[in-house]
Amino acid sequence: MKRALLASLTVVLIAGLAWVRGCSGPRPQLVSARMRGPVAEATVRNAGWGEGVIQLDFRVRSRGGGAPLLRSEKATLRPRETARVEVRVDGARGDEQLDVELDYPPR
């Protein structure tokens, strides 16, 4: 009985570890964000071994004040990958303040 319980527990643990290894999502980290002319650019690194779709929310604020401009973009990150995500913002001059939020899983 004890041996059966131990064996079951071992199987559950191995299955759990395999699940964590094989079914993990990405662990996205924002490396940098900047305006390049009318283009908002964010560099994102996947610090995990999983993959999946992430969501980036760009928030562009004009130096002169006023309501911020919002753009959202989705991208698929592969394991341990660093990627650049760009969004064109029509009418932007390049001197705006840029805030980027990362979300996983995308809402």
Added chain:
Amino acid sequence: MLYRSSVRGLLKRLITEPGADSAEDYARRVHILAATYAVLFCASVAGVVVLAIYGKLFVTLAQRSNVETLTILFLLVLYTYLAAISVRGAFGAARLGFYAWRRRSAREPVAERRRQLGTLDARADGPWAALAKVLDRSDGAPLRFELSDEAGYYGALEIDGARVRHIETASGSADLIAYFVRQIEEVTGSEIPIVVWGQLDDDEGEKFLAQVGFARALQRQLGAPPLWPCVTLTPEHCEEVARRLAKITHALLDEALLPDWEYQAEHKLPVIPEPLGFVSLGRSAKRADPVATMGFATLMVLLTLAVIVLFVLDKPWVPG
């Protein structure tokens, strides 16, 4: 046959009567129960907090992975329920630790035990059980075992035919009856199964005891030998049982700080699961000790909490 009896023995030791074998087992059971209540309460509260803080993440995961979002609410209700039923036990475990610490550092541990006994609730009748056999004394004296030591009085075990009752107790536990009956079995060498637990099915117990009472009345009327199976205890047997009961008085005082949640247990293994459900295997126990029920609940809470925390630390892949 041997395998069946060993499985039955294991189930009895683990689920029905975990502390009945010896005084050491009884004391160990009380400590395990206290730790179980404390862990169950803390883990349940932690589960509620983690789900509340990361609610948005779990709703998103549930929506994205085709898991019913209501599962999160179900877990919240389960954790809240388990926290509610374990809060008294967790408080009792804290008091138990506090009194143990005071006893260790006190000059007169007996005075500390007396003080601990004084803090218990008012005395009343405790749990009872019905035995398959009638217990009698060979000298005709009433069968009553007082539970007391230098610190005070913890009630008494009173036997009336096939009924065993813990009386005048501040907070009795059904496992005391299991321990008592097991010791009588060892001392007399007779098997005495407990067939009904009063806290779980008092109607069935009263019905059974009424039949026993009828058989005893008929025996007296006929002047016949016992009609109902009977175990007779000699004064020497009673002395030995009383000596064994005296060994657990310290554990009884600690146990009185913990609630006694009595449940039945049923284990089902669906071979062909619902909604077809043609074949399922089942096993039931008339009584499951709180160590087994609360212990299993604790395991489940810890397991689900571990998965929840894992999801927070290492978010799973979801379809884009």
